[in-house]
Each structure stands twice: as C-alpha cells, then as structure tokens.
Amino acid sequence: MNKHLYLLLTFLSVSAFAQTKSTLITPYERSQGRQTATYTEIIRYYQQLDRQFKQAKLIEIGKTDVGKPLHLFLLAADQVFTSRPDRVTLLINNGIHPGEPEGIDACMMLARDLLLANKLPKNVLLAIVPVFNVGGSLNRGVSRANQNGPETYGFRGNARNLNLNRDFIKADAENTRSFQAMFQSLKPQVFVDNHTSNGADYQHVVTYFATQKDKLHPAVSGYMTQTFQPNLDKALTEKGFPPAPYVNNFKDTPESGLLGYNDSPRYTTGYAAMFNCFGFTLETHMWKDYPARVKGSYAFDEAVLRLCERDARTILANKQRADAAVSQQTRFAINYKLDRSQTDSILFLGYEAAHKPSEVSGLKRLYYDRTKPFTKRIPYQNTFVPDAELVKPEAYVIPQGWREVIVLLKRNGVRMQPLNGDTLLTVTAYYLDDYQTSQRPYEGHYLHSAVRVRPAVQRIQFYKGDYVIQTNQPTNRYLIETLEPQAADSFFAWNFFDSVLDQKEYFSDYIFEDTAADLLRKDPALRQQLADRRAADKAFADNARAQLEFIYRKTTYFEKTFNRYPVYRLEGR
Template sequence: MRKLLALLPFIFCSLAQAQDFMPPLIPWSGESENLLVDKSNPWVTPFELSDGLESPNYEETMAWLTKLANASPLISMTSPAMSEQGRIIHMMIVTKENRFSAAELASSEKPLILIQAGIHSGEIDGKDAGMMLLRDIAFGTKQNLLDEANILFIPILNPDGHERSSEYGRVNQRGPKVMGWRTNAQNLNLNRDYTKLETAGVRLIADIMNEYDPDLYIDVHVTDGADYQYDITYGFVETGGYSPEISSWLAGNYKPEVDQALQDQGHIPGPLLFAANGQDFTRGNVAFAFSPRFSHTYGDIRHTASILVENHSLKPFRQRVLGTYVFLEQSIRSLGNHFQQLQSAVNSDINQAKESIVVKYKFRDTPADTMTFLGISSSKKVSEITGAEYVQWEGKPMQQQVPTLYMDEPVNSVPIPRAYWISAEWSEVIEKVKQHGIQVETLEEPREIKLEYSRLTDFSMNPSPYEGRMRVQSMELEKEYRTLTLPAGSIRIETDQKLGELAVILMEPESVDSFFQWGYFNSVLSQTEYMERYIMEPMMEEMLEKDADLKAAFDAKKAEDENFIKNPRAVYQWFYSQTPYFDQNWKVIPVGREWF
C-alpha cells in the first residue's frame, strides 16, 4: 500500500489532462470579444491578463475589487458574512445614488439586481464577468447601466470551495486552468441549502433578500453533461411554480431581450438542458420542477424574479465569461426597461388567493411540445474495458427536433391553514423560520390551544445521508386534534403573509423540503418508554375481559392481518398503545395547524 501511495503522484503526472480527452472544440469568435481591454489598461482584470485562461484566487480577487471600490465613488465593498473556514464573503454595492445602506437601496425608485457567483466555486464564470462589468461601469462606458438599476454583486459566495482549487477541480469543464470545488469546507452543496439554511453563504442570501429586497436575482453556474451548440443556457420557473405572473414577465419581457443581446454578440442562448436519457437528447429535454432547496425556485416561492444560469462546461472559459458579461449587462437593462411591469407581477403573485399549495410534481403523461435543438452529432460506442455503451461526441453541429418533457403535473397538494404553531423546545427550527424572514408571533406566556397535528402510521428512512442529514424515504400519515399547553417562546406563523407559501413548504411533512423531511424532527421517531411483559400479560387479560369494544377491535385486527397474532411483540405493542401509559407524542410531527 505504501508503494502504491508513493507511486500515485507519478501516475497522475504521467496522465494527460482531462482537457485532452474532451470532445472536439468548435472554433468561436464573437462581437463580445470587443469587451476585452488591452493588457496595458490600468484596470485590466487577471482574467484578461491571462488571455481568458485563468481566474484569480480569493486573495487576488479581493485585492483587485478592494482597489476598484477605493477608486470609485460608485462602488462600496461590504463584508456581510464569514465562511466556515473564516474567509470573508464580500459583496459589492454599485449605485449612482450615493446611498449604500440596505434600507436606502430597498426603498429606491430604481430596481435592485442581485448577482451571485461562485456558489459552486469551480463554476466561477460570473466572478470574472462581474469584475469586468464593474470595471466598465466605474471607469469605462457602462456607467449608464446605473440609470437602469442598482447592483449587488457577490463575487464568491463559497470562498472555501473556491480555495480548494487545483488543475483537477472539475474534470468535465474547459477551464479555467485552476478550478475550485463544488461544495463548501463541510462538503455541503450550497445550492441544496435554500430551505434548511445550514451554510454561511445561503444564510447570507436569505439575509440579503430580507434586508435589501432585490427585484431580480441571478445565480451563475456552469453545467455538466452533454455536448451541444448553446454556450449560455439559463432558466427560471416557467410552469408549476409559486409566482405565475413573475414567470410570465420573465418569459415575455425579459427573456426575448436577453436572448437577442446574446445572439447579437455572437453567443447561442438556450434553455436549461437535461437529457432525458442521461446521455444525448434523442429522447427529449427534461424541464424539471426544482424544489425550493435550489436558488431560483427559492426566489420564486419568495415572489422574487430569479434566474439560474448554466454556462456550457464544454465551451472555453473565455467564451463563457464573455457570454456571461453580455447576459448580466442585458439583464440590468431589461430590468430597468420593464420594472413597472415586474412590480405589478410581484404584487399580483403576493396577493394571489390560494386555498391549497402543490408540494410535489410529476412528469406530464405526454410531451408538451418539441423544440429545434441545436445539437452536436454523436455516436454510440461500446467500451472495450467495461463492455458498456457510451456516447462519443463528434464536434459537428446538427439540428434535431426533440420533445420537451415538463415535470409540472401536481401529484400532491395540501390545504393552507390559517396558521402554524411550533413549540419553544424546537428552537433550531424556530430560528430557521426567522432567518427566512417569515413573520412570526412569539408567545410571552404559556397558552392552551387545540391544534391539528400529523401522526406517522408508517415510515422508512433513506439508508444514506443526503447533504449531511438523514431524510425520510417514505411515510403514511393520519391527522388528529390535540389540546396542549404551549410554553412561552413558542411561535405562531400566520400564512396570510408574503412568505406564506414558503411557510407551508417548510411546515407540511408531505413537502420534499419540509423541516420534517430534512430530518429536524427525527427525534420524535424514537419510542422512549416501554412496558415489561410480566406487566403486559395480566393487563391484556383484564383489558379484554372488561372492554368489549377493545376485544372487538383486537379480533378485527387478527382477522385482517394473519401475521399479527404470530408476532408477540406486535401484539404487546398494540395493547400497550391502547393504554394511558403509552407515549402520546411518539411519531407526532410537532407542527400544529390552526384552522379557525
């Protein structure tokens, strides 16, 4: 083993870089190349100095941005959060109004755009594009963008992942030369954290949304997966979401202008692309219904226009960064051009009347439509090593008609109660509710109240942890009313509020992003008191002798389940559950519903 470990550096050094195994590259040039400044420019970025091959590390990035902010009255650099390893998560505020506080920006007549880069820090295109854009606003020809909107820019949301960097950061991506890591220092994926709020970066985003109230939220990523002609793909919640009017604004006002700007600058915009068969697009493109654990769906349920950008990983870093610059610039212009319409859409979505909310979707039975897909030709090969079939991309542009498979058919909906109650002992959950910005009422003294609760009649757990938590795999529920006294410090969550839909998603156990399914109430699944058999046996005899209804129920149970009577433990448990000694809180999910 020691000899093998000693040989590993040699083995890796002798291997070709992953770039050498990538599909053939289609040559590209476009008008956006004119965005690059000469290397003699005093504000040239490290990206430009490297001919578009490299991205600066954390220290170099922050030094450059600090210098820019110190030199321009339009830019303020803030330090609103700290990563798990102690690195500052910086945010740039860009405005002409000389008002940089959250309250002033939130109340400005201009719209506010929040641009976030480096949530997956190997996918860093947004950082370098944003640096160029801020440079051109401060000292170039783009200052007029601040007539359209004020800007919040987070260059690296996940700085610990950013600094876990090497030439082996992302095997499926064409640059930069050195790439960071997808997850944070605790191996948590920030773009799975928007409901549970366990990472410093995503807690910061919740804080920013609560304090600054941005009008447009953009999260910049880079894809994995198949080859195709598109270089800048992006999407938003189009159907099956919580803000239908905002979705209409994005589709009708925003997207056409952004697509046109990208095309004019030599880029090929496309929708979010996920091959239905996991390899190529012969079986169609999947339009997933993302849950609110993801950035753009979290924005949607908060009634904030939100975009997920996925630049194509097989396109060169230089091309992707330039496309991102064009995307961000036009996003600012389109937000300013259509802000009044967006405000109307937001107000409509906040005030929409709802008696129930969908908590789970499935695919439609038939494809919604077809799209003209700008693909890359491929062939199927059989591996001589594994014997399995795989796709080999051939680098030749082609077109094909492919179906779009929408995952927007409701599977499960839940009625919306007047309010939810959480008892004070669940302080971690209460704190997360407040971090989301959900308005709560806190009890100052104990209160007796009758509420509806969900009790598990059956459940199973996932065998492996997901994002550091043990999640529920399946469950069956029944509902019951309980009268209990909630202690001081308990909270009441009114559902008639801006974030009412978010509250439902977090509280209802059927929701895939509920606090229950994330494992925050797992302790209620453990039974803690038991009855010895030498007590149970005489008690069962007396119960059957004195309670005819119980005897009838016992006989019915034996008749409907022939295995029941063969399992003494199950019989004891059944009788024990009929006694007042039984734990009445066992398997009761501690989220109460107030209906009247």
C-alpha cells in the first residue's frame, strides 16, 4: 500500500474513532469526574451502545422492588449473547450499594472503549449489571459522611430499605430474585462485585477480597490463589494501583494485621462460590478522590477480563472438574471459622496512626498522619477451617406446602422430582432441640444461630406432589448450606420454617391432672423419671405445671411435629 495512502487511512480511522468517542462521553467524564451517572443516564447510555454496536445487547432480566426493570448489558465479539461451554462468562455487578458508584462509571467507559477499539475477547462473554440496586440509585443524595465524592450519589438501602448484599439466600427483594435467575442462566465462571470501602486510611486506592479460598473446590481455589490473583495483583501494580487485601483489621489500625473475610452465602461472592464460580469484591478506598477510584475500578475490571481471556481454557476446565466432583462429594462443611494459628504476611502501604485530643469531646481520637507514609509487611490471617461438617443424605424430601423454599430451590438450578403418588417413607427427621434468636431484626429477619438438632428415624406419610431432591448434582453445596438447619445461612436461620417452632395443642391442668395420675400408676418407668427430675431440680419440683408438661410431652397426645424440621433426609442404603 502507498505510504501516503496508509497514513491518510490511519488518520481518517483515528479521526472517526475520536469523533465516535466524543458522542459517547459519559456523564462522569462530562462532569470532569465530579458526578456519577443517574439511573436514567446509565440506562440511556447502554441503550445507545446497543444501538450503535452489533456486539452489544442490553436486555431486561426481571423486576426490582422499585418497579423498574433490572438490566443486563452483554458484550460478545461474535454477537452470540448466551453462555457457551467453549468460552468464559465474566459477570460484573455494579451499584449493589449505589452510594459506592465507581464501578457504574468505570464499566460504562470500559464497555465503550472495548467496543470502539474492537478489543472484545473472542473467548469471553462479558456480562455487566449496570446498576443492581435501582431503588437505591434513585434515592440520590449525600449519605456517606466518610467518602470523598462524587457530589451526589445513591443510597445503600433499596426500595424496601434492604441491604441487597445480605439478601442472596433469603432473596426478599425482587432485585435478588431477578439476579438469581440471571446467574443460573448465565452460569458464570468468574464474578466481580464493585464497591467502595469504609474504615482505615492508607495509601492503596484498590483493595479487594476474593471468594474465601478454603470454601472453594481445590480445582478452582488452587488456580485462583496460585495463578489468577498473583497475575491480577501484578497487572494492577503495573497500572499504578498496587492492591492490598480488603482492610479488615485485627485491632484499631491496619499495621496490627489484617483478617481474611468470611463471605458466607448471604453475600454475592459467597453465593457465587456455592456454584464453583470464583469472585472478587473490589473495595476502592473511600477517601481517595473520585476520579482515582473510578480509574482503579476500570483497571481492576479490565485486568480481570484480560486474565479470563488469557486463561479461558483453564478456567472452564476447572469449573467443569469442580461441578463433577461436587456432584459426587459426600462430606460437606457447613460452617467455617478463622484458623488463627496460620499467619502469613503482606506488603502494605499505610500511614502512621496516632491519637490526639478530640475537638468535639476532648477525649482521645484516632487519626492517620498522611505526612508519614510507610511501606512494610504486616500479618495476614486468611485460612478458614470447617467448624461443622456432615455427610450428605442420598436425597432430601420436602413437602410441597413449603412453597417459598421450593421456589428458591428451583430458581437456583436445583433439580427436583415430585412424588407421583402418596408414599410412606422411612426418613431421618431433625428435632430442633436448641437455637438462639437475635434480639433485634437484621435485614427484616430475627436470625437463628447455634442450632442443635436431634435426629430421629421415622416413618412419615408424604403426598403426591411433595418433592424428592437427589444429592447427585452440581448444586449440592447450595442444597446442603440452605437445607441443613445448622448452617449459618440456612433457610432455617433466615426464618423460613418458623411455624414449626409454634406448638399448636396444649392441655388444661385440671383435666390433665387425672390423666397424668393414671399414666404414672400404669408406667413405673415414667414415675421414676419424674422422681429423678424432681430430685435434680428444685424449681421443677416446686412447679406443678412443669411436672404436668413433663408427663404430657411423653404421651401420645403431644404433637410429633412440634420443633420437627420439615425437610427430611433419605439416607443411603
């Protein structure tokens, strides 16, 4: 090609690129980094990208609590906007807390730049949730006193004042239900949730935590910790954003050491991990200026995308191996605890902390001295070990009356088989012998914890339409962590089965007195049990009602369903 013609075509191409980009300036860029896009501006912008580029598609994936739809923006080099077994699906979520909006603005620019430069990877489907908490995004103001910009932004709570990053088991919000259906349709291998930090001051713009490594299948965990994360950290450092783990301090300040984060299934990354999808919660530092935080978010999301492109075959193979293994796995951890005997160290860029008199109270107050930066290694504890384990049953049986739970199971990809007729089955039932309940509501629920169960083998009548759930499927982790009541984020913990905790029938003392006396005359063993209890417990011995209750609970009158957990285990033969 003639040199002059080549230069002319290059000039025209660059000019056309610049002209096209000028028509796609984001509200953030237009404000010179002072503002984040409004909900209307976000959707309008993605609609424009959809119209202009065949490799882009904006779709509505469901409802939200505020009445507006939840959107998903898809980018595919081959214009095929569905997950395929030969390419990685990377899902990026924005605006779960709309007061932390960096990811919203960063992803708008990243999507545009990938399309304009024609740099979409052929082996990755990029799926972006433009803004998840739509109601919170519409509730615009200044609600984060510890944050340095933008000028206005959305609110943490959604239209029902729910923190959506605590909703991924109970799914109270329409937003979360829509997200779960989308997640199960896409089946992503890698997930990013964009946030802004709270807490200590330090030099890092970018901090993040990965899906808790000790909960993942080794095929996924080993690759994530030994390959993906080191390369991600290297790429971020080269871009000018040396990262640190999410700053979760031992004590008052980061130099005391950092603790790993136990992202249980109520959180986005904990939810994703139950399906062998590894993820990252990005936390840009609240007190850095807003443009720096947006640039850090852009760098993080782009680096994750490029690693997905580079290692697509490995990521796909690891996920497939993990899914197959979990289908056959027999023993599962249902709760985890930090192993404080295992301590590593990380390089941390901080500021010296000190105390001085408060101008408000006159008492000591903490402050960070930005004139005294430091770089040093600090302790890091990020090893979690099982706190409770169990062997899975061959199957679970759940009566059809528990519709809310059945809907959740189906939405999350669990295969279920209804009984074809009324059937008498021998099952292991749990009796809920003890549990603690929170004194204050948390995200609309009074959570149960410290659950102790007593198993009992029983013959129970089930009916046509009740469900049998085999535990030979890739959703086993989700099944066990939601259906076993001892698990920290089980459906029982979130109050889905509270009606079984309510006794329905009682006795009248003056009538049951004669029945109880007759029972004691006929049953010497029961009479001895009562005597032993009296001898061991003076308060019991002085309480006539308690003694009648003791006898009543040992009769056929006492309801077998009281405190009986209504999900049953079919044990292997």
